[in-house]
Amino acid sequence: MAELQVVVLAGGVGAARFLGGLVETKGNDSDITVISNTADDIRLFGLQVCPDLDSVMYGLGGVESSDRGWGRENETFNTLEELRAYKAEPEWFQLGDRDIATHLIRTQMLDAGYSLSQVTQALCKRWEIPATLIPMTNERVETHVVVDDPETDHVKAIHFQEWWVRYRASLPAREFLTIGADVAKPAPGVLGAIGSADVIILPPSNPVVSINPILNVPGIRQALRLANAPIVGVSPIIGGEVVRGMADKCLAAINVAATASGIAAYYGPRSGDGLLDAWIVDELDETSVKEISQLGIKTVATKTLMSEPGVSKKLAETVLELANQVTKAKDA
């Protein structure tokens, strides 16, 4: 039997947890390609930091910090302590000592002329991750957030990381700009993976700052729309609340309700001009199933809180089963 070709569009920790379940479910019977958001990448202290790529790499490598939700387990922060003692800017970002090795190698390779795709492949080699991890693009694309500067009250755009980490998303966002996306190209392998996929998954990542930047790279949204594979999404909302606490701030900025149905409508039905063939909502949001189904999106409710044991595997099974149903219905 041919391997199932699975494509996952990924943000950070939510995607990493979902991928853990997907790998557990499929064993060696699938060929998983992860297309990672890179718009939250940032160069700090001279290091090129790629939070979402690393969340997936460390997550699938089994060395992520599950407490922190980013970076490595068994981590120390001695370099950071020294950077702060030197008063190096910015003072609001954290980097662990083990994690810094990844950024050093990445930065050195990028500066030597390797593409981010090549660097990612080189880094992943060590972790022997059971998936192909590729960046959405090799060009520099960064999410900036338009806010009222708390010091001057003037409108200005700040890097997403500054908004997210320094201000804990507390400054009202007027707008999210995916800087550089208009002239970016999908990284090698991105369009091919989408085109030959059997299933395409939008895991429970932040729709505005994790998934949307991927869709903003010219060619990717169109490739998804044209793909043969069904597109199945998982709602990042549980019982009307965002799981990790700040995605609602992003949704508010673009006037999208932070609800299972609000986000489903934001992605839109594939039968219209959107992306979703199917959508999974949390069991606590079961009341929204009917409303979402009426948009033309096949919707089911199940347990989605992946910090509970066994849930991510079960969730991945549900996604694949739902994809299978969509494919069969289309073929019928």
Add this chain to the structure above:
Amino acid sequence: MAELQVVVLAGGVGAARFLGGLVETKGNDSDITVISNTADDIRLFGLQVCPDLDSVMYGLGGVESSDRGWGRENETFNTLEELRAYKAEPEWFQLGDRDIATHLIRTQMLDAGYSLSQVTQALCKRWEIPATLIPMTNERVETHVVVDDPETDHVKAIHFQEWWVRYRASLPAREFLTIGADVAKPAPGVLGAIGSADVIILPPSNPVVSINPILNVPGIRQALRLANAPIVGVSPIIGGEVVRGMADKCLAAINVAATASGIAAYYGPRSGDGLLDAWIVDELDETSVKEISQLGIKTVATKTLMSEPGVSKKLAETVLELANQVTKAKDA
């Protein structure tokens, strides 16, 4: 009373220890300028590492590892462990996590266009060191060692650090090349400090790879020869042996005897075409005093093993006293 203007040409740990004693002796009654060798600098893992500048900075900052002889005390090596797990080259160099913060800031500032002088000043600010630390030059100058490649037997030049750290100086050195020195300029402040000095000191650093590269920067040797101040050197030999074990390999390569008199003759008497007005040998090498004095270099023997408590302070006092005698004799 005007402050005594002291200039010290510095290598790494030997110079740092001597400087500790000098500071202890002089308190606030002197203005110390340290001109540091930078020819053992190397870019590794994308980081600009300046071993001699850092040895002096950490030494005078009171945070050097006295056990190791390089890097920071209370150090961890987690980034390094990860770099090795990624099989990052080179595998023979060590960097501590705290130390990496220094290299990150330096590299970022250099890449942003600041000079090494400016970077060094910025880094030293934190440590409030009781001296002005300046690099010998802001240009890239590197000591390379000509050896027979142990794998191919062909002659090749390798970076000093590779020869020193990877091969523990065990490959016979055919020659030392100070690459880039011919077109380098002394860093701002170097010639001025030498010109206005009251005392100039060559501490017990490696003459071949620490002091000689400084002398090879065009203009520096001449400035020393023309300076009003007496030049006093301290022998790095104790009882006919090099203190830290490998400087003899460097001396052998240039056919200089690894003895107190051999090195004195290598620097040469100022009354000839050399540099030394005075020279301090270890008490164990007292028998060489007469021979060296006959070269026209005022020579005394005293305790020089600075790992013993109180010795570096006493040694600094002896150096300053000897300088004073030379000055008085000249004025008489």
